[in-house]
Ligand SMILES: Nc1ncnc2c1ncn2[C@@H]1O[C@H](COP(=O)(O)OP(=O)(O)OP(=O)(O)O)[C@@H](O)[C@H]1O
């Protein structure tokens with residue numbers, strides 16, 4: 001039976017492709033800035049937001065959006081002021097937000113299964129409303145990267161010179177972290193808070209083994225992201241395995257092969 | 265001579281310590297000034313004040329007649345080569361693209377570099393003698409070549425003022441000689457240059473003025489007036505002597521009686 005015949009599978013593939021492209025592109029900045037930990041941090045914070053949203057009875061994705069953006073700007077602000085290193089700020093923020101989520105779980109017993117879905121994702125339950133939201137989020141993230149390509153390259157490569165040249169480095173770094181936050185929210189339904197960091201890091205790290213040109217890295221990482229999500233979904237359909245972990249394991253396997261054949 | 269950089273009674277405190285004490289100095293248009301002083305003297309801090317990266321606690325700073333944090337479009341008229349480029353050498357970026365970053369400030373928001381910017385970048389690379397390295401990755405060239413690339417980036421904007429912080433660290437003597445020659449030629453086009461260096465003996469033959477800094481501005485004047493035992497002793501806290509031998513001055517750290525007066529006459 002051709003898996004494309006199922007409507008839920010078509011929606012899953014479209015959502016997956018959008019996530020793969022977005023996470024692949026945003027992941028380039030995550031990998032080059034060396035803040036892979038931030039993706040995981042923001043994702044766990046988003047999970048805290050989901051729990052609160054369920055508790056107060058609004059769409060969980062709004063909770064995730066607000067929480068992850070707050071954490072993104074919190075990290076940008078604290079590290080910019082030089083109070084704390086980024087890594088320390090994230091360590092504190094993400095554990096706290098996650099603890100809050102699990103703490104609140106105690107008060108929403110009826111929704112545990114639902115929360116579990118946000119932790120590990122459920123790509124096969126993507127609705128057509130989710131799909132519209134995915135198009136909007138992915139479109140927003142990719143347009144911002146296209147418009148601010150030069151600015152983001154500058155602050156990622158050399159923030160001091162970017163500041164000397166008159167660019168608002170703090171705001172640009174906050175904007176980059178916001179893109180990470182939006183990507184996390186976009187991916188939450190599909191791969192879940194625990195695994196989204198893998199989508200942000202693995203495609204970029206894989207292409208990085210071969211490519212020495214930033215522009216090409218951005219494109220190829222987005223393309224590989226699409227390929228890996230779609231490939232993982234297809235495999236999970238035929239092997240009847242959970243989609244999120246299948247995608248991550250496939251990506252990790254491709255990364256290991258790439259590491260073996262790297263040319264630099 | 266029109267002043268390009270003016271500092272009057274500038275005080276800077278960092279982490280509870282006074283780093284600069286009442287610095288007053290002026291750099292005129294087209295001048296080549298070198299800043300010397302021991303480690304921790306505040307030389308880098310001085311450049312950062314001029315760039316607007318550090319705001320003085322007291323005193324006034326003017327660059328092109330404006331406060332450094334309110335330069336607006338004039339910001340693109342400044343080129344800067346930092347002391348240690350804290351860039352990631354594994355970053356996947358080609359030398360030409362790094363040099364092109366020198367044009368970003370003038371381009372403004374969201375505009376991509378065009379053919380004219382590329383031409384300016386390549387021209388700057390030719391000027392510093394790395395025209396053939398355009399397509400190399402930044403991490404795959406030598407330290408000295410990279411230093412030239414950062415100078416090319418500063419030149420690519422065709423700046424009217426260049427600030428350099430120990431630009432020849434890690435550059436071999438022959439190359440640093442031609443580097444200073446190059447700066448001298450750039451100065452010939454009317455560009456104002458302010459350079460921090462420890463190569464005091466060598467640069468004395470190129471620069472118009474030397475500013476000796478050790479928290480305070482010890483002296484600021486023509487090299488032959490400034491580079492004396494007394495000044496160097498005050499600055500470095502040890503006796504040192506410069507004597508001129510032909511055009512090139514030499515530094516002797518332990519003063520030698522026989523050479524003592526010869527150096528100044
Ligand atoms: N961010 C900072 N916080 C606190 N103190 C600082 C900071 N940056 C520099 N300092 C102090 O200010 C003083 C001057 O530093 P600066 O970097 O300007 O010296 P420098 O003359 O450039 O030295 P070097 O020759 O080693 O480059 C030093 O004592 C240094 O410890």
Ligand SMILES: [Mg+2]
Nearest residue numbers: 307308347429
């Ligand atoms: Mg210094």
